[in-house]
Amino acid sequence: MSDRRTSITGQISRTARRFSAAIAPQLARLDHVGVLDHVECVDIKVVDIVQIEEACQQYVLRNAVNFHPIDFDIVNASSTKIMRATLTPEEIVLMEGAKRVLSVELNEDDGPARVRHPLSGLKIYEFIDVGPRVDIHSAGDVLDKCSVTHEPVPCSSLLLMTGCLFTKEEYVIRKEEDPLARVTPIASYFQENHFRATWLASTEADIRLMTVIWAILATIREGFPHLHTILKEYHSRHI
Numbered sequence: 001m002s003d004r005r006t007s008i009t010g011q012i013s014r015t016a017r018r019f020s021a022a023i024a025p026q027l028a029r030l031d032h033v034g035v036l037d038h039v040e041c042v043d044i045k046v047v048d049i050v051q052i053e054e055a056c057q058q059y060v061l062r063n064a065v066n067f068h069p070i071d072f073d074i075v076n077a078s079s080t081k082i083m084r085a086t087l088t089p090e091e092i093v094l095m096e097g098a099k100r101v102l103s104v105e106l107n108e109d110d111g112p113a114r115v116r117h118p119l120s121g122l123k124i125y126e127f128i129d130v131g132p133r134v135d136i137h138s139a140g141d142v143l144d145k146c147s148v149t150h151e152p153v154p155c156s157s158l159l160l161m162t163g164c165l166f167t168k169e170e171y172v173i174r175k176e177e178d179p180l181a182r183v184t185p186i187a188s189y190f191q192e193n194h195f196r197a198t199w200l201a202s203t204e205a206d207i208r209l210m211t212v213i214w215a216i217l218a219t220i221r222e223g224f225p226h227l228h229t230i231l232k233e234y235h236s237r238h239i
Helices: 002-028 034-038 049-062 156-161 205-223 225-237
Strands: 041-046 070-075 081-087 091-096 099-105 113-116 123-129 133-138 146-152 169-175 178-188 191-199
Touching (some): 041 081, 041 205, 049 070, 049 225, 070 205, 081 205, 091 205, 113 205, 123 205, 133 205, 169 205, 178 205, 205 225
Antiparallel strands (some): 041 070, 070 081, 091 099, 099 113, 113 123, 123 133, 133 146, 169 178, 178 191
């Protein structure tokens, strides 16, 4: 009887190991986002500016740092929505239709932003500020030597003075010093501040996705600085 129990236990252990070996790799990487294969640029646009205004109003009047979720549409060159990002004080959730693609864990004082798997919660990517650039680290070796650098927007001082621009800098995503994507501020008198992410036709899928994430982060931090202040205050209170 003891031998039989040992045999059954061994079978269960072997089955569990095989199951783990098959499933674990799937939970340590993000699913391919096919919708980004068919575009070479996207804009990050707030869905309802009232959501941000209400968050700012509650912060000013009641010193409140919690707010209702704020939605951002990711639209293509034809202004067709292809994805959506939802911001809460703790994280950004990126959706493709009804499918949760990933979450971005936000941190205090502009610390590392961690990209996590939607099911396992494992850290897949991490944006780390190292001074003159932001390095993008991955759990594997997909994005080794990938970084974000900032460059001045041409004629930025004049554009700022005339109200046509809200920040002086744009961002370049590089892999081994080769520029593969760019995040550029877009503003006009007729729409809210936002950033545009563009990439080369040859840019890898993972870098396209990281470029979209950086454009979302830049839109929040620089397009809506009051909202960014609320996020920083929230995290300083929840250390």
